[in-house]
Amino acid sequence: MSVMWTVKVVGLGVVAFSLSVELLWRLLRRLKPPKTLNEVLFFPSEVACMEHIFSPASPNSCCCPLPHGVETSFTRLLRFILSASSSLDLCLFSFSNMDLCRAVLYLYRRKITVRVLVDKEYSVITGSQVGALRKAGICVRNVGRYVHMHHKFALVDGRRLITGSLNWTLAAVQCNSENVLVTEEPRLVQPFVGEFCRLWAANDPSQNGPFSDQNVAHN
Amino acid sequence: MSVMWTVKVVGLGVVAFSLSVELLWRLLRRLKPPKTLNEVLFFPSEVACMEHIFSPASPNSCCCPLPHGVETSFTRLLRFILSASSSLDLCLFSFSNMDLCRAVLYLYRRKITVRVLVDKEYSVITGSQVGALRKAGICVRNVGRYVHMHHKFALVDGRRLITGSLNWTLAAVQCNSENVLVTEEPRLVQPFVGEFCRLWAANDPSQNGPFSDQNVAHN
Known part of the structure; x- marks a missing residue:
């Protein structure tokens, strides 16, 4: 026993x-925890044809003289933007890059909710694509309360932040030494979501006068 | 049993x-894992006296008319920079903010290793503090290969990254809508450490000609 x-x-x-x-x-x-997306892109980017980004089904459809099928910092940036499945919020000092404009219009046509905040002064400079966005029907709001609305960030689906030194211009992408951070870290993303909402509400033309964004200083 | x-x-x-x-x-x-530092600061910052940052032992020593002892985005930024205990690497498009210059000189006098990369063209504009850094003995290298060296980042002790849209000017701090990210996330910090080392080596005046930084495009 x-x-x-x-x-x-x-x-x-x-x-x-x-x-x-x-x-x-x-x-x-x-x-x-699953590994959070944290990536850095540096510029200038190698100059290459972007057609394969917009037409992945027929990558050889373009016969321009630029190198084809090359993956660069800029193609990666475009892919991050085009990964939006529900919304794209942009808060941009200047916006004259035609490939980036094409990406935004591409998303808008696919029923992605697009909201754009731009610096009032820079939205009307030569080459600005803001007019093309408005013409397509995208809601664009001017921020005119500051000397410059100098942000250059995008929020993809409200959870992926794209931000850095890079203005959305051709010169910045091809000629300048620049950086872009792409992150899904909530402690970095959420403050930008809050800042976008604050600026979006403060610059609603139907609710406010042209200089209604009173709480301009952060402490 | x-x-x-x-x-x-x-x-x-x-x-x-x-x-x-x-x-x-x-x-x-x-x-x-211990919580990694991830913080976002927004600007413009409330205008306030910065004396208590530099003289914490005698916070009431200044009698200027600005508000005293106020904690703002800018005081927080200064504190992050002044937290350096071994090194400070700066890579800046423009540098005319006198409080930020004072912080850098303060660290240099306390035997912190300071290295500065600046845009060649913008380092000599009116109000630039680059001359004051050089005069104090800090090693400053010009980057002249790009249309603009448009970065605005600092690396504190090689492990804390401070970056964003904010140029190191008074107007950016007090008048613009801007952002600054502060992070110790290695997957964000390490690429910037690499970029600083690459630009620092490529712009060594004793080793290279004025346009020696050949690998300028990132792919």
């Missing part, structure tokens, strides 16, 4: 131990 | 269970 009990106790111990290890392993796997 | 064994088995089970819970708890506490 005593031997039988010893066998039972040892057996129970082995089962309990293996179950504990299994439980621990499963818990650890569930607790390990 | 059988009752005794039952008591022993139940007792052993209770001990094994409590030990497992204890072990699991300790493991989870050790596995939980």
Whole structure:
């Protein structure tokens, strides 16, 4: 009888131990957070044809003299923007880059909600694409309360932030030394979501006068 | 005998269970990574006296008419820069803000290694503080290969990144709508460390001609 009990106790111990290890392993796997997107792109970007980004089904349809099918910092930036599945919020100092404008119009035509905040003064400079956005039906609001609304950020689906030193111009992409951060880290994304909402509400032309954004200083 | 064994088995089970819970708890506490610094500052910043940042021992020493002892986005930015304990690497498009210059000189006098990269054209504009840095003995290198070296980032001790849309000017701090990200996330910090080292080496005046930075396009 005593031997039988010893066998039972040892057996129970082995089962309990293996179950504990299994439980621990499963818990650890569930607790390990998925890797958050954090990426940095540097510019200037190599000059290349962007047609394969917009027409992936027929990548050889373009016969321009630029290199084709090349992956650059700029193609990566375009892909991040085009990854939007529900919304795209833009807050831009200047916007004259035609490929970036094409990407925004492409999303808008695919029923993605697009909202654009621009610096009032820079929205009307030569080459600005803001007129093309408005013509297509996209809601664009001017920010005129500051000397410059100098942000250059995009929020993709409200959870992916694209921001940095890069203005959305051709010169910035091809000629300047610039950076763009792409992140889904909530502690970086959420403040930008808040800032966009604040500026969007403060610059609603139907609700406010031209200089209604009173709380301009952050402390 | 059988009752005794039952008591022993139940007792052993209770001990094994409590030990497992204890072990699991300790493991989870050790596995939980420390919270990485991720913070966003927005500008314009409230205009206030900065004396308490530089002279914390005598915060009431200044009698200027500005509000005193106020914590703003700008005081927070200054504190992040002044937190350097070994090195400060700056890569700046324009640098005319006198408080930021004072912070850099303050660190340099306290034997912090300071390296500065600036845009060649903008380093000599009216109000630029680059001359004051050079005069103090800080090593400053011009970047002249691009239309603009448009970065505006700082690396504190090689592990804390400060970057965003904010140029280091008074107008940007007090008059513009701007953002600054402060992060210690390695996947964001390390690419900037690499970019700084690349630009620093490529613009060494003793090694290279004025336009030696050949690999200018990123792909």
